[in-house]
Amino acid sequence: MNVVRSATAVALLLTAVSSRAVTTERNFWTQLTLTGPLAASTAAPCPWRYTFDTPHRWSVDTDEYAQGTWRAGLGYVLSPKCTLWAGGSVVRNFPPYARVPYSETRWFQQLSWSDQANGCTFAYRLRLEQRHPETGSRMGLRLRHQFRVSHPLPATPRVSWILWDEVFHHLNHPDYGAGRGLDQNRVFAGVGWNSSEIIRQELGYLHQWSNRVGRPNREIHALSYGVTLNFR
Template structure:
């Protein structure tokens, strides 16, 4: 177990410390992100056996940039899901993301709201070494009218692929775990000329520690490296060094 943990730690550290050298001029920032996410089994909370496969997703995030001194973005993301079996769940929902610097236009543009429709599939399984999660998410993104240079199609399509490993650290404490996570973002079209371009959008790598408070609540804290690919005619690429604090609730 310890040998496997060391191997995955080395792989994750190499990936996080060696981001893709896409641009020479990369703007860096230190940020703090907080997240609360609830996965609610409607059968459990209502007592209705007919709803035992239906799920409710409630998520809220706050993100602070510019060396964690000012609000940059928040995210409200509700959704509804259906458990195909004990490992696979399909979801659909809506997300609202009010956004300001450094994610908004850095050249004096206004703050903006982003609205998303999203669909996803989550596969989760337990192995002898720990817990693995695979999440594939498809998003349709809509922006307010202040976004510069709108193209003929105002909808931005994006695919996101997440892999997450949770390794129990029972040799230290039975409630402690080691977390490795990576998520790749791919833009599927170019709806806003020069602002969103088709292809690689960003990558988020996370390493941290998890603590299982009880059967309902699990907390995670760690470091996330976010690399954002920007069209260089508009602005340089961005790299965020993020302290992430997450609370996951299961009902």
């Protein structure tokens, strides 16, 4: 019942913000991720893990590079299903994502969980971010929830369909234009391909809705392509 109430509240909130003016953009997003154990071990697996990922975004409408992120983190494996992470990132924004170019430093703490049932892999990621953009003097707090499900295709088990949704929520009201409450929502639908023991590729459609203060809301339709190298 609580899940139903929460889903209903999110749906009503999205409906409310969708009634405002909105700008629509077309993007191309890429992401390269490297992850693996911090140390090789022939005995018990090393519980410490590293991750580095670098998402980049281009505006198709203006043919401009819009945003680049460089993020690194250190994780500790609590169990085969659950890992704790902490790290930081640097984000560089350009028009049309920003009126003028600026940088942002972020720190994050994260809980990652995954499990399998009925042939599907279910994953949940909870991330708390502390944001420090150049355009403001107060730290922004943002919470992110991502729910993900994937299932291999019967004819080609190395290929799977993927669905995920991620909700971003501002926990405070800093002075750089972010309002408390719903920030954005992202939905992805696509396919994944395990092209080798360590390489996984994902390609699909991504829709992002951003709730902006003092400006029209933003809707992005993006082709998203990602590569993950998992060194186990």
